[in-house]
Each structure stands twice: as structure tokens, then as C-alpha cells.
Amino acid sequence: MRELLQRLAQYAHWAVFLILELLAGIMLFRYNHYQQSVWLTQANAVVGRVLEWKAGMLSYVGLGKRNAELTERNIVLQMEATRLRRELGAAQPDSTDTDSLRAEALNGARLIPAQVVANSVRRDDNYLTINRGSADGVCPEMGVLSGTGIVGIVGKTSPHYALVMSVLNTQSSISCRLRGTEYFGYLHWQGGSPLRAYIDDIPRHARFEVGDEVETSGYSSVFPAGIFVGRVAKISDSADGLAYRLEVELSTDLANVRDVCIIVRDDAEELDSMIVEN
Amino acid sequence: MLVGLIIRLILMLALAALQVLVLNDVHLFGYATPMLYVAFLLRFPLNTPRVGVLLWAFLMGLTVDVGSGTPGMGAAAMTLAGMLCQPLLRVMSPRDATDDIVATPHSMGRMTHFHYVAILVVVHHAVFYLLESFTFHHPIPLLISFASSALLSLVLIIVFETLRLPKA
Secondary structure, X not given: OHHHHHHHHHOHHHHHHXXXXXXXXXXXXXXXXXXXXXXXXXXXXXXXXXXXXXXXXXXXXXXXXXXXXXXXXXXXXXXXHHHHHHHHHHOHHHOHHHHHXXXXXXXXXXXXXXXXXXXXXXXXXXXXXXXXXXXXXXXXXXXXXXXXXXXEEXXXXXXXXXXXXXXXXXXXXXXXXXXXXOOEEEEEOOOOOOOEEEEEEEEOOOOOOOOOEEEEOOOOOOOOOOOEEEEEEEEEEOOOOOEEEEEEEEOOOHHHOOEEEEEEEOOHHHHHHHHHHO | OHHHHHHHHHHHHHHHHHHHHOHHHOOEOOOEOOOHHHHHHHXXXXXXXXXXXXXXXXXXXXXXXXXXXXXXXXXXXXHHHHHHHHHHHHHHOOOOOOOOOOOOHHHHOHHHHHHHHHHHHHHHHHHHHHHHXXXXXXXXXXXXXXXXXXXXXXXXXXXXXXXXXXXX
């Protein structure tokens, strides 16, 4: 008996080895599940604090470039404002149009500003960590935007941090449509360039061209309709040849995103419950 | 015993912090990210209980995983490397080596030590990069990241070890 136990003890490291590898495997496969605790992610309190500190330090490094970008953005917005003012003047009777569009886009939604503390774009499944969590009213399934477009969807939250599944995640799927039409499809990313994503299933009879704008469709409770996603960069056939496959140049450079907003839609639960009932 | 444990814990946290705060932001040529924390395995004498080495290796990988948002990949890779490091050290250490030999350029000879580290790094990086992209079909970029990162990590670890033990 004792000999048997000794023999077994000699091989204990094999058992430990298998158990540890199994644990690692479980972590790997369950990472995308909402139910799993947020403990072993970058959104846990200690790591979140450290990463926030790092992001704060690094934010000084890129100030020059960021300033240049802001200036450029400013000029673009000024030009756009001028153009819009002119158009608005020309169409004075319909002046409520723009306002109502904007109001419609943000219908029933609030924005929570947040900052990115950790980010990746080089993996196949990328995540961001932001410095707002459940204590600030952030819940899983909320949409995250930057000034230039969509960023991702909140996956897990801890009290002060949240883990966001980036658009640059092979598991991400966001309902989008071509602006001005009702043709819609799901935006997917397949790795590679952080500025290129794909929309499948745009029907053959749809009329559009390279350079057309892509926006969110509003068919889910995550993003309201009409949020800018990017522009059509290339049109090709889908794998089965029955539909178009669009290559979209994303408007947000996720490698370089720092200030974001979380969309809180107070009607989200209602919308979701209706979808379930149907 | 306790002091040794605490020193080991501090070393682990320091390596993890270095990885998360500095090295994860290195993308040399857009591909190569060094992973210095594999060097943690070089700090275990040959007669350390194997279960202990495994647990430490797993913990090291897990800490880096939590910090860099890579679920389980570092832990899996480090556990395998931790499983291999002792049998490998036994085979590659000199014939007359004592049982408490630690893997240093001095104790093993510069060239053998280099090979030893290289094998550990390649095993670790291979597992890490395979797990990172096993659902994925871009073999060429995968191979480039794997090879360039392994090379960079190896160079860094050798430099690190040489600087740490200048005369020994």
C-alpha cells in the first residue's frame, strides 16, 4: 500500500500539470461568457488601477500628435458647420429636420464619458478596458462610441472598470445598414488591418457604390440607428455568390482611441423583452 | 524558506509588471513582442519539487494573462515550459553537476545555457501563439510573430542573465 502511494506521489506532477493546463484551457474558452466573473480580466480593480496609471503616463507621450489630430478635426467640423449653416439657411422651412434627426438618433439614450485604460488591436480577439464600471451605471451589452464612430460593446463590468469587446474582435457582430437605404447586414472583423471590417449579406438588388456611408441600423438595443461606422471601400461577392460582401473602412482608428462614451438606452430592456416575446 | 518564497513572489510580480507596463507595448517591426517572464523558470534549482515549479510557472503565466488581457494563454504556455524545464536541465547540465544546480551560463557553459533557454522560449512562444490564433487562418503572420518574438525574447533573456551575473 505504502509502495503504491509512493509510486503515485512520483507521478503527482503529471496530475498537477494536467489540472493546470485544463484550468488555462477553461479560462481561454470561457473568456467571452458574460456569466464568468470579471476577476481574471484587465477590468479587476487592482489591474485596472495599474493600467489606468500607465494610460495616464502614456497620454503625455502622444500629446503632439493628438493636438494635430484635434486641429484637423476642428477644421473639418468648421467646414462642415459652415456648409450645414448654408444648407440650413437655404431650407429654412425644414429647419427642424436636423434637430429631429439628431434627437431621433439619441432617442432615449444617455452618454457616459469614459477613458480607455487598456487597448489592443493586434490580436484576433481584441478588448478594451475603460474606466467606468457598474458603479457608474455601466452594464453588459451597452454600446461604446468614440467621437468618430463605434468602438465596441461592453462585455463585463467590475465596480469601476468595464471590459469592452472591440469591433476588432472576430466574435463581434454589429447590425449595420447603408445610409439612406434599408439594406442591412452584420459587420464582422476577420483580423488583419484594424481599419478594415466586412459586411456580408447585402442583397444583389441593392444599389450603392464605393464610398457610400455605413451606419448602425438600430435593429438591436445596443446602438441607436444612424451612428457612423465607416465607408464602403470595396465591393465583392459573398462566399455563396448570392449576396454582396462589402469591405468597410472603419471611421474609428481603434489603435488610437482614448476618449469614448457609453450609450445608456433607457428603453433597451423594453426593446429586448419585445424581441424575446416575438 | 518563507523569505525565499517572498523573494520569488516579488520577482514574479516584478517580471509581470515589466511585461504588462513596458514589453507588451513593444511591437518591433509590427510583429515582435518580447516575453521576458519566461526567464522566471531559470530561477529554480534542479531539486525543487516539480509540483512547486509547475504551480509557480502557472501563477507567473496567469499574472501576466490578467494584466495583458490574454485569457489562459500565458498560463498554459508557462505550465508546459515549467513541466519541461527540469528534465531538460537534468539532461543538459554537466555530468558532474550537483543536484541543486541552477541554470546559469556559468554552471552549464555559455553555449549549453543558450540552447537551454532557446528551447524553453520556443516551447513557450509556440504554445502562446498557437493558442492566440488557433481559430485563425493566417499562418504566415502567425509564423512571423512567433519567430521574431521568440528571437527577441531569447536575446533579451540572455542579455538579462549575463548582466545579472557579471562574474559568476
